[in-house]
Amino acid sequence: MSLETGEKNPRGIPKAPFIVDVDAHLGGPDADAEGPLKAIQESIGKYRYMDSNLTQRRQGLEEKIPDIKKTLGMVEFLRDRREGKSSDEDDDLDEDEDEDTPNSNSKPLKTSFELNDTLFAEAELEDTDTVFLWLGVRPPPLLPSSSSSSPTTKYAFSLPPTHPQANVMLSYPLSDAITLLQAKLQAAETSLGNTIEDLEFLREQITVMEVNMARVYNADVKRRRERRVKAEAAEKEKTGG
Numbered sequence: 001m002s003l004e005t006g007e008k009n010p011r012g013i014p015k016a017p018f019i020v021d022v023d024a025h026l027g028g029p030d031a032d033a034e035g036p037l038k039a040i041q042e043s044i045g046k047y048r049y050m051d052s053n054l055t056q057r058r059q060g061l062e063e064k065i066p067d068i069k070k071t072l073g074m075v076e077f078l079r080d081r082r083e084g085k086s087s088d089e090d091d092d093l094d095e096d097e098d099e100d101t102p103n104s105n106s107k108p109l110k111t112s113f114e115l116n117d118t119l120f121a122e123a124e125l126e127d128t129d130t131v132f133l134w135l136g137v138r139p140p141p142l143l144p145s146s147s148s149s150s151p152t153t154k155y156a157f158s159l160p161p162t163h164p165q166a167n168v169m170l171s172y173p174l175s176d177a178i179t180l181l182q183a184k185l186q187a188a189e190t191s192l193g194n195t196i197e198d199l200e201f202l203r204e205q206i207t208v209m210e211v212n213m214a215r216v217y218n219a220d221v222k223r224r225r226e227r228r229v230k231a232e233a234a235e236k237e238k239t240g241g
Helices: 022-026 034-095 174-240
Strands: 109-116 119-125 130-134 154-158 169-173
């Protein structure tokens, strides 16, 4: 009897059947149980392999999502800072004020960026309208790409890799970077939700197959015991006769 039901979850993982009639599954009361037991064991191994892979994917996504949120928050901060400065400059021109006190947004922002897990360096961030996103290995989360004080100074941010061997940096305007990061964040959160759902589904299928294994094994043990009892009874009858 086949172990395939034809049913699958939305990501194509097959549903495990529950063996109701063990004798029918084995092929009759005198059929060998070794083949069916081996098939069940192979199915359990496949489910566990998928479970292992999805567990690793879940761990990767749970690490990647906070990184994307952190990068997105920083790019949004730079955008808001730039827009706030532009707005303040327009107000100053309209009102033609002669104040000596500069606006706080016009001052360089002092911050720190990560060189290593436990090593940080201080930096001054000038106004910028462009950032670089690493689409691969993770460099320092925030790194000036130029020492210039120009309003178009660029900064490099790390976007968690979509491929472990990728190592590409691309330049984006702030608005495009935010759009990209929001799309990556949404995709990662959706993938995480699907992965968690698949893991729950897989563990249900593993449980079903383990129950099937126990039922087939116990049925085989029972049949062997019954055959042994009948053989002993027949031997006694021959001896007694």
